[in-house]
Structures are given as C-alpha cells and as structure tokens.
Amino acid sequence: MIITVTLNAAIDKTLAVPNFRLGRRHRAVEQASMAGGKGVNVARSLKALGEPVIATGIAGGPTGTRIIEQLTEEAILSDFVRIREESRTSTAVVDPTTGVQTEINERGPEVSATELELFKDKLLYLARGAEFCVFSGSLPRGVPADLYAQLVHELNRLDVTTVLDAEGEALRLAARAEPSIISPNELEAEELVGHEFGDDEDRPAAVREMVELGAREAILTLPTGCIGLVGPDGERGMYRVTIDPGLVDARSGVGSGDAFLAGYVASRYRRRPPDECLRFAVACGAESVQHFGAGVLDPAGVERLLPRAEVHEVPEPAVPTGR
Numbered sequence: 001m002i003i004t005v006t007l008n009a010a011i012d013k014t015l016a017v018p019n020f021r022l023g024r025r026h027r028a029v030e031q032a033s034m035a036g037g038k039g040v041n042v043a044r045s046l047k048a049l050g051e052p053v054i055a056t057g058i059a060g061g062p063t064g065t066r067i068i069e070q071l072t073e074e075a076i077l078s079d080f081v082r083i084r085e086e087s088r089t090s091t092a093v094v095d096p097t098t099g100v101q102t103e104i105n106e107r108g109p110e111v112s113a114t115e116l117e118l119f120k121d122k123l124l125y126l127a128r129g130a131e132f133c134v135f136s137g138s139l140p141r142g143v144p145a146d147l148y149a150q151l152v153h154e155l156n157r158l159d160v161t162t163v164l165d166a167e168g169e170a171l172r173l174a175a176r177a178e179p180s181i182i183s184p185n186e187l188e189a190e191e192l193v194g195h196e197f198g199d200d201e202d203r204p205a206a207v208r209e210m211v212e213l214g215a216r217e218a219i220l221t222l223p224t225g226c227i228g229l230v231g232p233d234g235e236r237g238m239y240r241v242t243i244d245p246g247l248v249d250a251r252s253g254v255g256s257g258d259a260f261l262a263g264y265v266a267s268r269y270r271r272r273p274p275d276e277c278l279r280f281a282v283a284c285g286a287e288s289v290q291h292f293g294a295g296v297l298d299p300a301g302v303e304r305l306l307p308r309a310e311v312h313e314v315p316e317p318a319v320p321t322g323r
C-alpha cells in the first residue's frame, strides 16, 4: 500500500471566463471542480496507474465533506481526519481567449493541537500496512514547521519509504530528517541549497548537495525532464532524463510535478531499476500536462511517451569542498 498525505486538502475550482477583465462582471462558460491539494493529486495519478493507494490528511467543514465525497466518486480510497475549521477552495480563472490563468487560493483552516494528534495517530496506524508514504504540499496554519520532519522520522523507524514534495522551511527541516526521496522543482531546489543555478553544471551539483543535506535520494524536476541521484547504497547512480516538450499538447502544467512523483513511486513500488523509474516519472509528468485536472493521467499515453524519454547516466559531482 502507498499512503499520500495532504494536510491542506482543497476543492480546486476552475472557471473558464473569456475576456476576463479586472473590475468587470463575468459569466463562466465552463466550470469544473475537483478534490485537490498535492497529495490528493498524487493519489489520483497512482490510482490511474493501478497502484494501491490511500489518501489521508486533514479536511474540515462542508468543503472537507465535499473533498471526501469527490474522492469516493473517483473511487480513490481515503481516510481523512475531520477538523472544525473549513477546508480551502482554490479558484483558478482561465481565459480561453488568451490562455492566461489567474489563481486565488484561500488561506485555509487552522488545525488545533488535538486535531493534529488525531492525524498523527491515524497516520501511524495506516503506516503499519504501508510500504511508501508521500508527503506533499504546504502545511496548514497552526502546525509546527518541523511537522514533516517529525513524521518522516517516525515513519523511517517503521521502515516505510518516505517521499517528500514540499518547499521552504518545511522542506529544509524535513530534508535533515533523512527522507528516502525528495523531489523539488528548480525554484524549490534553489531555495533549499541556498543559491541560484547559473549554468547547467550547477544542477547535478545541487542534486548532490540535497543528498548531503540528508535525503537518501534527490530528484530535481525540470520542465524538460529531471536529474536524479537515485538507487540503494552501493548501486546509486546519477541520471539525467530529458523529453522534448514539443511532443505533447500542453493544456495545463499544474500538477505535473505530482504526476511525476506518482510515476516515480509507482515504478519503485513495482521494483523497477532506478533509472527506469525516472524515465517512467518523466513520461507521467509530460503526459499529465495534456489534461485539465491536476493529477489526471492516461496510462496508455504514458506508455506511448516512454520511449521518447531519454536517459543518460551523468558522473556524480564531487562533494563541494569547505563543507
């Protein structure tokens, strides 16, 4: 079983509004709403790929009820802790005439100490039957910044493979708790290692640095693929995977990192070699941009893209001196 954790679950609402202008009244010509939050998106992709997944996290109020109902409608297994305050609705306005997307994300609920304890209990209970646990997305208000660090630490002790896709302080603290896998995008990785990437040499070095910080495997996602330092001790290798973005008809890049991560975890769950896991992940990320909803994925499309993802082994850069 694979667990996904979404502490800030949401309803993602998308409105299509032609000629969207500030200060005007509009009528949406199309609208869609889906259960969201990064962990939920990862669960949706894992379900599409046919892997056993349970989505857990925190949801509250009538919006929380809708999140759980929508997961049930999609036949995604879920077990959320219900809290008093209301879960977020994240609204995206897409103007079909220009393709421009405007997003408004609500602040989200505050989680009390008692509610957080209930969640921790539930996670530790679920973890007893799990092989992987994916922590994705921002932390809600009221929880400590080192929450992911604490949870990674506890699940490592239970021999669960811990996967983390977060940013900022939550990522920085959790990286030190030795998560099995981290997968930041470029901006998140720059913030984690504390410098911007100038030339292309900087990227493999940054992936190496992320492992030095504490992660056992690190994958840097790029709009054109990824660079990963992956594999068990003794068989660890660094690989660069590239795919031509022109191969897909991009409709929405939102959630491509979530589909990528689901692909990597699904492939690891199937015991594929690490470089093949990265190839599969890149094909999943690229396939997902052709669909409107975050985490929506067509496995047949992934298979078609798979041979177009190129994998190259790259020499592992030396540990920077002076550290």
Ligand SMILES: Nc1ncnc2c1ncn2[C@@H]1O[C@H](COP(=O)(O)OP(=O)(O)OP(=O)(O)O)[C@@H](O)[C@H]1O
Pocket (backbone or CB within 6 Å): 184, 185, 186, 221, 222, 223, 224, 225, 226, 243, 244, 245, 246, 248, 250, 253, 254, 255, 256, 257, 258, 259, 260, 281, 282, 283, 284, 285, 286, 287, 289
């Ligand atoms: N326009 C695109 N065409 C093809 N593949 C893409 C495109 N955008 C992203 N991808 C694929 O998706 C993967 C993840 O991309 P990216 O680094 O942009 O994720 P992200 O910023 O974490 O996204 P999010 O957080 O919204 O899920 C990459 O490996 C890449 O191969």
Ligand SMILES: [Mg+2]
Pocket (backbone or CB within 6 Å): 165, 185, 257, 258
């Ligand atoms: Mg991401």
